[in-house]
Amino acid sequence: MAPEKEALWPFFEFAVEHAAVGVHAVDMAGKTVIYNEKMKQIEGLDLSDLTDRTVLDLFRFGKNESTLMQVLKSGVPVLNAKQTYWNRTGQEITTVNDTYPVAGPSGMIGAIELARDVTALEKFVHQPLRTYDEKVTFASITAVSDSMKGVVATAKKAAAARLPVLLSGETGTGKDLLAGAIHNGSSSSGKSYYTLFCPGLDTQDLRNSMEQIREDPECTVFCDRIDLAGMKMQEELLRELNRLGEDHRQFIASIGGDAIDLIAEGSLLKELYYFFSSITIYIPPLRKRIADLWPFIDDYLELHRRRFGSAVQGLSPEVQQTFESYRWPGNLKEVELLLDEVTSVLTTETEITYDLLPHHFKLKVQEGFSPAKRPQDFVVQEGNEFLPLDQYLREAEEYYLSKVMNVFEGNVTKAAQALGMSRQNLQYHLKKLKNGI
Numbered sequence: 001m002a003p004e005k006e007a008l009w010p011f012f013e014f015a016v017e018h019a020a021v022g023v024h025a026v027d028m029a030g031k032t033v034i035y036n037e038k039m040k041q042i043e044g045l046d047l048s049d050l051t052d053r054t055v056l057d058l059f060r061f062g063k064n065e066s067t068l069m070q071v072l073k074s075g076v077p078v079l080n081a082k083q084t085y086w087n088r089t090g091q092e093i094t095t096v097n098d099t100y101p102v103a104g105p106s107g108m109i110g111a112i113e114l115a116r117d118v119t120a121l122e123k124f125v126h127q128p129l130r131t132y133d134e135k136v137t138f139a140s141i142t143a144v145s146d147s148m149k150g151v152v153a154t155a156k157k158a159a160a161a162r163l164p165v166l167l168s169g170e171t172g173t174g175k176d177l178l179a180g181a182i183h184n185g186s187s188s189s190g191k192s193y194y195t196l197f198c199p200g201l202d203t204q205d206l207r208n209s210m211e212q213i214r215e216d217p218e219c220t221v222f223c224d225r226i227d228l229a230g231m232k233m234q235e236e237l238l239r240e241l242n243r244l245g246e247d248h249r250q251f252i253a254s255i256g257g258d259a260i261d262l263i264a265e266g267s268l269l270k271e272l273y274y275f276f277s278s279i280t281i282y283i284p285p286l287r288k289r290i291a292d293l294w295p296f297i298d299d300y301l302e303l304h305r306r307r308f309g310s311a312v313q314g315l316s317p318e319v320q321q322t323f324e325s326y327r328w329p330g331n332l333k334e335v336e337l338l339l340d341e342v343t344s345v346l347t348t349e350t351e352i353t354y355d356l357l358p359h360h361f362k363l364k365v366q367e368g369f370s371p372a373k374r375p376q377d378f379v380v381q382e383g384n385e386f387l388p389l390d391q392y393l394r395e396a397e398e399y400y401l402s403k404v405m406n407v408f409e410g411n412v413t414k415a416a417q418a419l420g421m422s423r424q425n426l427q428y429h430l431k432k433l434k435n436g437i
């Protein structure tokens, strides 16, 4: 390298590390040569040893599924590929990726992926309900598990009583959907439905919306994610709501977790909680009501056959096992986006097989079983703190199973064979560990 260029090297390095886009570059062998801070943040991983191994070794996705590998092979850029991730803390992240071939003095030397984090924008541009132009009703909600049946039954009562309702649950559990169903199931059906998306709300937006709401005495007002609005905005919102007076409006709000915890940690204004909580409905995460997963997928595939002429009839047994043991931090919304991604590239396939799953999802499946323990934590040595036997055995079991699941890329059948146990038995152990039992 020319000395004047070499002198600039620290600047390049600094720029890559501090860039607001994720940067992942690989050489012609697929070995990672650059993986910047933003990319780690986006993928929710701490991969300090990434540079020593090839991407394929590490993530073990099929060659065709990695856009980096695709570009390495074709030499053609892949631009504007949108992906939604749920990192291991359950945070939803949407990126738009551009992947380019990189040329050296005598030909191509690798490929580079630039990932723009558009999560905030996605959240701000309010996502319409995914109902394919059909009216949202209680029948739009997949509710096969007992807990979800209970949720719908309470929501129906709330719609009839027209009392303020507070919906709580993780991202993607269907709070928006339920709010829409309550509106359409109440006497406000056919009247206006206002959504205030609280994380993106400013004083001016709030006042403008409130002006319209004031003129509309029979509407429904849905305040989405009040816990993400900030305390000052919550106080303003409460003042505006109290000013509306005694009309016939239906008030609904949603929060992303337990109300009492959110109040205790200072993310939810107690008085605003009281305003909405005449009826509180908690929607459990999908992993606690997995019975809802299969009917949701069946409905999704049936709708796609009917509307878009898709040929897909179902999932291969391997994919079923993977879905059953995955934690689904983004709940049914994550399932839906994953199916959108998979089905968008299918043509004549009648079954979704493991190979067809996107690599970022396989990565999440592998990551799902990686407790923060190290091998030395299980070595019994004098001077170490001794754990109660049952805790030690549980942690060792979790550690061992996590490693075996990683080796077999989340494939329960193969892992069970290696462990000398039945698939059902392994499934039972994995579920037990995931639920912290």
Ligand SMILES: Nc1ncnc2c1ncn2[C@@H]1O[C@H](COP(=O)(O)OP(=O)(O)OP(=O)(O)O)[C@@H](O)[C@H]1O
Pocket (backbone or CB within 6 Å): 128, 129, 130, 131, 140, 141, 142, 143, 169, 170, 171, 172, 173, 174, 175, 176, 177, 178, 256, 296, 332, 333, 334, 336
């Ligand atoms: N029980 C359900 N039945 C049918 N579809 C569901 C259900 N739960 C979620 N979905 C699907 O997931 C999508 C996203 O759900 P929704 O936006 O209502 O979740 P949310 O809890 O409001 O999420 P967030 O907190 O991120 O806004 C819905 O549009 C719907 O397609």
